Amino acid sequence: MAIPEDVMVQILLWLPVVSLFRFKCVYKSWYALTTHQNFIQNHFCHNLSTSNNNNMSAHFLVHRRDKATGDYLVSSLSYEPLQALSLTQPLPPLYFGIDRKVDDFVVGSCNGLVCHYDSYDLNIVLWNLATKETKVVPKSTLPRSLAFFHANTKGIGFGFDAKTNDYKIIKLLCFHHPNPNLSSFQIEFIDQSEVYSLRTNSWRKVDSPTCIIFDGFKGTRAYTNGLLLGGDYVGGRVFYRLT
Amino acid sequence: MSSSKSNKIVKLESSDNKTFEVEEAVAVQSETLKNMVDDGCANDTIPLPNVNGKILEMVLGWCKKHVDETVTGDELNKYEADFLDLDQADLYGLLMAANFLNVKGLLDRVLQRVADMIKGKKPEEIRRIFNIKNDFTPEEEEEIRLENAWAFD
16 A cells, blocks of 8 residues: 555654664665654654553663672663563673773663763763663863862763753762862862753853752752752752753 | 534535535544535535545544444443454555544544554565565665664564
8 A cells, every 4th residue: 555655654653663663774765754853753752642641651760780790780660550661681781891890870861861870981871772772972071170179070960951852961070189188078069060962962061059968868860841950979969950 | 603513414425426414513523524614615515536435434433423422431442443443455545534534533543553553564564565665775774774683673
């Protein structure tokens, strides 16, 4: 049966991601269509609006470390019913030969994109669970405000900025004087904040909030609607409004 | 002056010259027909040269069921599920008719049904079903398959 293109596009919107990727090679027009940003966006929104009807919109992302192999693994669980939706998969093999003692953290996940961060090489990686694509975020080359101090990443957050239709990562840095005798404070300030935009693939400085991070619990969180939550310090939580 | 609450009858003629008479409330489930009614073009028989009698009867049956207030939610769900149990030729006819007549609920269900039928198929089968000519060279196609090997498992 020969179907007009406008109808064909509508059929493609109802297909799961794995089928779309398989059908990329059907012919050139479909390849161009399914890799176009507008279609991808429409497909995602269509998925959201139709899956809500089936009560499958809530998912948990489970991040854990395999005891035997030391590999980091990720699984997704549906909320209702509580069951594994996808097979457990290892994190992308980006770090070869790295000491197993390295810590890898899931910074957050948003719209099926997972952001994680390793404490060894200080890489931030974005991982699309559905399409298996990964992107290593380029390291920031912004000049640091206190050049001869040691800069530590004290918080990372990840989220989606609906205003600019862009994924963003925010990094909070604070500085320690190289002389360890001078750095023993209970309270530390964030001295520099940087925001990465996926759209421009670059970092920029933003004004740091005047805030003090207190004790909380370790871990960084993902984000909703322009508000980024970050905080990985003795466990502080910092809230940022993104614009 | 609203005539939408009256028992106005809309007359339709299929491509194979079958005529159907339905109440306006049924006909306006189709956005296409609704526009014609609103524009005052529905006083004579409306010809539908791209919908045959069998398919048009099915579409009108769907529309009638969806304005019938005595039908329960469960009954409607069962009706919709049974309705889409069709062979490929009828499904294709229904898809084109639902798209042309713009019957939203029906179009979504048919699109979903077609997507469900094709989602597990191989690219070669897709080309056969939709009469698509492959315009990739064998090397280009192989490269795309390798890039997306995980989708072929």
